[in-house]
Amino acid sequence: MDVNFSKLSEEFPHLKKHFKENGKYDFGREGAVYDISEVILKKVYDLNIHFDRTKLCPRIPNRLAYIKWCERLVHERCELNKDKAEGFISIDIGTGSSAIYPFLGVKHSKFASVFIGTDVDPHSIDHASSLVHANGLQDRIKLVTVSNSEEIINSSLIDSEDLDNHVVSITMCNPPFYSSHEDLLHHAQNKPDRTNVLTASESELIYSDGGEFGFVSKYVEQSLRIKDAAFNECWFTSQLGLKGTCDRLDEKMKELKFNKLVKAYIIEELIIRDMTFRPTTKRWVIAWTVNSKFHYPIPRLRIPNILLDLVYEKLNTFSYCTLYFDEYKTSFYLESEYPTWTRKLQRQIKFKRSDFLKNGSQKCIFKVAGDCVYWVYGEDNYSWETIKTYLLKIR
Ligand SMILES: C[S@@+](CC[C@H](N)C(=O)[O-])C[C@H]1O[C@@H](n2cnc3c(N)ncnc32)[C@H](O)[C@@H]1O
Numbered sequence: 001m002d003v004n005f006s007k008l009s010e011e012f013p014h015l016k017k018h019f020k021e022n023g024k025y026d027f028g029r030e031g032a033v034y035d036i037s038e039v040i041l042k043k044v045y046d047l048n049i050h051f052d053r054t055k056l057c058p059r060i061p062n063r064l065a066y067i068k069w070c071e072r073l074v075h076e077r078c079e080l081n082k083d084k085a086e087g088f089i090s091i092d093i094g095t096g097s098s099a100i101y102p103f104l105g106v107k108h109s110k111f112a113s114v115f116i117g118t119d120v121d122p123h124s125i126d127h128a129s130s131l132v133h134a135n136g137l138q139d140r141i142k143l144v145t146v147s148n149s150e151e152i153i154n155s156s157l158i159d160s161e162d163l164d165n166h167v168v169s170i171t172m173c174n175p176p177f178y179s180s181h182e183d184l185l186h187h188a189q190n191k192p193d194r195t196n197v198l199t200a201s202e203s204e205l206i207y208s209d210g211g212e213f214g215f216v217s218k219y220v221e222q223s224l225r226i227k228d229a230a231f232n233e234c235w236f237t238s239q240l241g242l243k244g245t246c247d248r249l250d251e252k253m254k255e256l257k258f259n260k261l262v263k264a265y266i267i268e269e270l271i272i273r274d275m276t277f278r279p280t281t282k283r284w285v286i287a288w289t290v291n292s293k294f295h296y297p298i299p300r301l302r303i304p305n306i307l308l309d310l311v312y313e314k315l316n317t318f319s320y321c322t323l324y325f326d327e328y329k330t331s332f333y334l335e336s337e338y339p340t341w342t343r344k345l346q347r348q349i350k351f352k353r354s355d356f357l358k359n360g361s362q363k364c365i366f367k368v369a370g371d372c373v374y375w376v377y378g379e380d381n382y383s384w385e386t387i388k389t390y391l392l393k394i395r
Contacts, residue, residue: 005024008043037051047103050134056199056205066285068108069270070109071110073237074235075110076294076377077292087165087167088167088169089114090115090168091153092115095143096174098128098131101115101117102115102117112169115142116142120149122145125144125145149203150218166230169233170237171234175219178212179206179208179210179211183211184205213244216238219236220249220253220262226290231291233293236287236289239284240283241284253267264295265287265288269282269283269284270285298374300374304371320337320361331367333367334366339386342390
């Protein structure tokens with residue numbers, strides 16, 4: 001998102017008052033960040049947003065980076081369940097007065113058809129509701145006021161009608177960072193380069209029960225207790241603003257994973273490429289899943305480009321496997337019930353023996369995209385290890 005500020009100010013003259021004498025946009029001026037953010041949302045997404053000037057102004061590049069990260073996280077699941085895509089819901093915990101994630105999600109992502117935003121602040125929900133109406137997005141964005149601030153996530157919060165015939169693909173959250181005013185001041189002292197005054201309400205910044213770590217810990221614990229089937233394949237996520245929180249959550253998640261209470265988790269720095277507003281502040285993301293068999297999409301094996309046709313040809317010969325292309329025919333998937341590429345199973349199939357069928361099928365999905373192989377779905381490590389060996393031997 002390259003922003004040409006002076007060009008924008010020709011089209012939106014109210015921006016002109018925020019320019020310095022040297023022609024640079026001055027983010028430190030009162031209202032400057034709100035004004036430019038509204039203009040960008042209008043220009044890029046045709047969204048009519050008027051921010052509540054008493055609340056936090058969301059930095060669009062950083063919000064977008066998180067949305068894109070989430071999109072990558074659940075891409076395969078959505079891609080492979082296109083028939084159900086209409087039923088995917090995303091929940092934004094602490095959506096704020098601008099419901100920025102639901103708005104950007106509707107315009108920018110394919111991971112949900114409906115976004116539910118929750119918040120403890122009824123004024124925020126009122127303001128966000130008026131924006132949803134102003135943009136005619138009532139069918140796609142639903143907002144819920146949380147009456148009990150102890151409840152970070154709880155499926156009973158969400159109107160059961162909204163969850164009927166739907167599945168929750170992902171939950172998002174940008175939690176309050178600080179545990180108290182002192183904590184806030186302490187962190188502010190370490191950011192002497194802050195150019196604009198921070199306007200925000202108490203619940204946006206402070207969570208007295210442990211700040212960011214306390215908030216996300218509670219969110220994690222509550223996610224483990226959700227019984228609603230709509231969350232079966234859900235990835236729970238949160239943005240994190242403090243490196244210390246990442247380290248503490250890493251410890252917590254390691255233990256939960258060891259005790260098999262979470263199936264997988266990831267903590268990563270969020271790549272915020274955009275320099276629209278000022279040098280970007282570091283942000284991290286955490287994601288965890290209790291049940292999902294879909295994996296975080298990391299390339300696990302590289303195969304030379306030159307062999308791709310041959311790989312496709314060979315994989316296409318296996319029994320109990322289906323091979324199919326993605327929408328744009330740029331990658332293909334192998335969906336297998338049994339690892340029929342192994343010598344053992346090949347022999348059984350050749351001699352028309354079916355002992356292997358007795359053990360029950362173990363669905364796995366692998367994806368070949370570019371020169372990378374991804375393990376997309378499934379838990380059968382034997383299938384993954386043996387297909388890797390098979391692929392590496394193709395010449
Ligand atoms: C840092 S702000 C994020 C606002 C918006 N999502 C954004 O990114 O700009 C945190 C939000 O969480 C809300 N919040 C605090 N406790 C909450 C709770 N228990 N449940 C839901 N929202 C909560 C606050 O009112 C605030 O709007």
